[in-house]
Amino acid sequence: GAGVSQSPSNKVTEKGKDVELRCDPISGHTALYWYRQSLGQGLEFLIYFQGNSAPDKSGLPSDRFSAERTGGSVSTLTIQRTQQEDSAVYLCASSLVQLGFTGELFFGEGSRLTVL
Amino acid sequence: QKEVEQDPGPLSVPEGAIVSLNCTYSNSAFQYFMWYRQYSRKGPELLMYTYSSGNKEDGRFTAQVDKSSKYISLFIRDSQPSDSATYLCAIRRSQGNLIFGKGTKLSVKP
Numbered sequence: 275g276a277g278v279s280q281s282p283s284n285k286v287t288e289k290g291k292d293v294e295l296r297c298d299p300i301s302g303h304t305a306l307y308w309y310r311q312s313l314g315q316g317l318e319f320l321i322y323f324q325g326n327s328a329p330d331k332s333g334l335p336s337d338r339f340s341a342e343r344t345g346g347s348v349s350t351l352t353i354q355r356t357q358q359e360d361s362a363v364y365l366c367a368s369s370l371v372q373l374g375f376t377g378e379l380f381f382g383e384g385s386r387l388t389v390l
Numbered sequence: 391q392k393e394v395e396q397d398p399g400p401l402s403v404p405e406g407a408i409v410s411l412n413c414t415y416s417n418s419a420f421q422y423f424m425w426y427r428q429y430s431r432k433g434p435e436l437l438m439y440t441y442s443s444g445n446k447e448d449g450r451f452t453a454q455v456d457k458s459s460k461y462i463s464l465f466i467r468d469s470q471p472s473d474s475a476t477y478l479c480a481i482r483r484s485q486g487n488l489i490f491g492k493g494t495k496l497s498v499k500p
Contacts, residue, residue: 278433307487316396316492317434317478330485365433379488381433 276300278382280366286388287356295351295385299368306349307369307379308341312362320364323349356389363387393417394481396491405500409466413479413491416460422482423455425464428493429475437477438464469498 279298287293299306308320319333323343334340338356343349353360363386367379396413403409411425421442426434438453440446440462446453454463462479478493 305486309490314398314492316398317490319487319489322487324486330487332485333487367433378436378439379434381435383431383433 278366278368278380280364280382280385282385283383284386284388286390288390289358290355292352292354293356293387295353295364295366295387297349297351297366297368297382299347299349299366300380301347303368303370303380304346305369305371306343307367308349308351309365309367310362311365311384315362317365320351353387356387358389361387361389393483393489394479394491396479396494398492398494400495400497402497402499403469405469405471405498407469407498409464409469409473409496409498411464411466411477411479411494411496413462414460415462415481418457418460419484420481423453423462424480424482424488425451425453426478426480426490427475428478434478434490469496471498471500474498 281296307322310318321331321341325346326343338354341351363384365384367381369379394415424439425437427437428434440453440455443455443457450467452465474497476493476495479491480488
């Protein structure tokens with residue numbers, strides 16, 4: 275596709291359930307990033323991938339969060355045993371190289387997660 | 391102290407006003423500074439970037455970096471209702487990822 279695609283766009287789940295969020299980056303983009311955006315907290319870095327490896331996963335808030343990327347393309351962010359504080363918009367972004375000179379990340383429209 | 395701080399506003403101005411948006415940061419080693427714009431229910435989009443200190447102008451937008459005071463600014467001249475959005479400052483870390491301010495929500499009234 276022309277842009278970064280994320281699914282689902284909206285997800286409502288019950289506390290304690292596991293959720294998977296998917297990101298399909300722009301074709302040819304080697305770097306992929308996950309951010310979380312919630313009210314009052316701004317855009318919070320979670321993890322980034324260069325190819326299939328994750329050089330920086332320092333932003334993952336707990337061991338309930340994990341992410342993988344396969345084939346240097348699609349990435350999945352998994353949240354186990356969801357809690358209400360996990361409710362947020364999860365944004366995925368990709369870039370052609372690891373933050374080229376312009377620092378331009380191309381963002382998807384996000385997956386809005388609501389944990390009841 | 392947080393690495394980057396931004397007043398979340400909201401900020402409401404009349405059409406045609408000059409808008410000033412600001413962020414402060416803590417690490418003097420930062421070199422790359424960006425402004426992203428985010429419309430409601432959309433992902434952020436890069437608006438401007440600057441390297442090190444100085445000004446950069448693009449149409450009605452001017453980005454300014456003052457490294458001595460660790461202060462970055464975005465000025466919008468002749469603001470338009472279509473400029474209504476959330477503006478996020480961003481800084482590139484040495485590890486390669488971007489850290490963002492909380493964003494300032496701007497509303498330009500016709």
